[in-house]
Amino acid sequence: MPTLHPFAVASWMLGILVASAPSGATVAHAAPVPEPPIAWGPCAEPWVGATSDTLGERLECGSMRAPLDHVAPDGRTMDVGVIRVRARNTARREGVIFFNPGGPGLHPGSVLRSIASGWTGEAAGAGMASKRQLSERFDFVTVIPRGLTGSSAVNCVTGLPPRHAYLPTHLDDANWGRVLVEATTAAAACAALEYTPYINTEQHVHDMDMLRRALGDERIHIYGISYGGMIAAWYASIYPENTGRILLDSTIDFTHDYRTAIRLSMIARNDAFVCGVLNPLIAHASRYGLDPDPDVIKAALASLPSRIREIWRWDDSELQLAVALHVGALWHNARPTTYAAMAALIQRTAMTQDAALAGRMRREALQLATALYAPSPSLPLDDMDAEEESVRLIVVCNDIPQTRSDAEIRATARSHASRYWTYSGSETVEELICSRWSGGGARQPVLATMAQAAPFLLLQSADDVVTPPGGAAHILEDFTNAHLLLVRHSSTHGLFNFTLSPCIEKTAADYLLTGTIPASGARSLACIGTHGSALYAIPGDPSLSTEAPVPIGRPARHHDEL
Incomplete structure (x- = not known):
């Protein structure tokens, strides 16, 4: 399989x-089909989950x-x-x-x-x-x-x-x-x-x-x-x-x-990300220790390492996006090969001057690093x-009848990858x-x-x-x-x-x-x-x-x- x-x-x-x-x-x-009476009876748990005292024999x-x-x-x-x-x-x-x-x-x-x-x-x-x-x-x-x-x-x-x-x-x-x-x-x-x-x-x-x-x-x-x-x-x-x-x-x-x-769903998800996550981060960039220039932030997002983009949730908060950008920069600059090396780098990096955010950003960064270095699932x-x-x-x-060629599908994939932050490829x-x-x-x-x-x-x-x-x-x-x-x-x-x-x-x-x-x-x-x-x-x-x-x-x- x-x-x-x-x-x-x-x-x-x-x-x-x-x-x-x-x-x-x-x-x-449907053509007429002989239909013997359905033998109604109790439901198996795999069909309906836990039994219901409220419903009883109904x-x-x-x-x-x-x-x-x-x-x-x-x-x-x-x-x-x-x-x-x-x-x-x-x-x-x-x-x-x-x-x-x-x-x-x-x-x-x-x-x-x-x-x-x-x-x-x-x-x-x-x-x-x-x-x-x-x-x-x-x-x-x-x-x-x-x-x-x-x-x-x-x-x-x-x-x-x-x-x-x-x-x-x-x-x-x-x-x-x-x-x-x-x-x-x-x-x-x-x-x-x-x-x-x-x-x-x-x-x-x-x-x-x-x-x-x-x-x-x-x-x-x-x-x-x-x-x-x-x-x-x-x-x-x-x-x-x-x-x-x-x-x-x-x-x-x-x-x-x-x-x-x-496409309608992809556009809506992308708009929700831009309005609810990206734009608020741009508005508060300095607080998160980032360059306040919107173009710089968008460029950093576009250049996130592939593995971070793959595991990072597009609908996370502005804080989690800021953390992803910081971890992406550490990845680009130091290329740590193990979780221990990345964790040590995160511990000694000052991501923000805001004392109220520093501890939380570090914890989020360590969680992201854990996922980043986790082995790929091996069980079905x-x-x-x-x-x-x-x-x-x-x-x-x-x-759904599919009529498009591989070349047409690939061209659409390239367009989606360049237009939509939330495009996953699946x-x-x-x-x-x-x-x-x-x-x-x-x-x-x-x-x-x-x-x-x-x-x-x-x-x-x-x-x-x-x-x-x-x-x-x-x-x-x-x-x-x-x-x-x-x-x-x-x-x-x-x-x-x-x-x-x-x-x-x-x-x-x-x-x-x-x-x-x-x-x-x-x-x-x-x-x-x-x-x-x-x-x-x-x-x-x-x-x-x-x-x-x-x-x-x-x-x-x-x-x-x-």
Whole structure:
């Protein structure tokens, strides 16, 4: 199996983001398949994590024998796992909400269990009255994506470090050749798996409808986070008559191709770094013992040693950037060959005259040096991480037709390396892998069909760097049935159920419950901030007073990046 360096641009709910290529092709509905009743029973811990006393026997798991290809079944099947939390009041059950937390390659089980437990709880909190009604009246379900634990797990990557040098600083012919070899090896290893051609968004959507039919519901409501928004869009385009309410939380921009989505995220990450880290450092350069000339600082950043750029986090603070520049200068000037030599050099170097900063900068420098001289990992990813990385890669390559040549991809890599401080090169490696793909492909839906859906709601942080608000603006422009709730002063990716804002939580819960969108005459509304994370809320804290969304203008598009 090949070595593959994971590409992570997000928080817990994301690996890489994918968006469908525009297409005029029509995806046929899944052929009728005999569906024996699902044998619902207790859930295995690898599927949902720790057991839940709150949910009790309402939390159930089962498995479906799904055709490899729903549209053209040939008798071959695979196991697809399903998880549900049954409505608390079966007599008042109104329907089913399908959930996807993002990905591709993210297992939905533990997140679904956690959210359902929160809806079931008795504690006061933002939107809790509506959430409890969701718990009372709706089954909350998910289909485990193909290739993950519970759905015929696959593994075609090792997770070991790449054999090529850090790409942004090594775009020479020799290193590029090593990258091409690794990409070819990775593509061949994943394409060789039996199930690879059938692990994609299209087949996952058909698996969802297979579960809908097994449950006996005419329509489903969908709550998708990030890549889960793309899943919702594909389902609504293929099965418009079976689509109810759609809540798209921090959704991928599914109206444009994959490279556009990656560029929008790259620009947003770079802008966040410049505005939140680089510019503040330039403003306070003297305090950190640096030359106050902005050009000098930018030149020092551009000349950081490759290894420091590789291990240093682009979203660190101005202090940590200052430390990286100091350590980079020590590296250039003294070339210490061991951690001990670098540590001794750091101990005797006065990085700043500010006594309040000196000790902290030295500690940060020693931590950076520890990572700088640490041996490269020699063990592969554990089984769960390896299968998630494998599924992520397979879905991306199956979903998106790649048409660019190696020369075009290399030219883009050079451009990104010169323009974006936060470019890591893994985006390029992934495109090269997919350009060599022979594992299969997904039939592309006609996304315009989503215009037939009922009004749907987008939740979007104004400062989200994973799925920036420009993507939501594209969706608003293309679909008149789309409505936006923009959260100002927030970079949170994945909002609903993870904030303390009544404006966010109640609006989203009410929409899922009844389809209600605040009446204002505007398709774009705003909340002010998240008021903190629900993950760190203290039980018993009083909930915030009701805060209603306010009308705003539509976020700006990114025409220059299309």
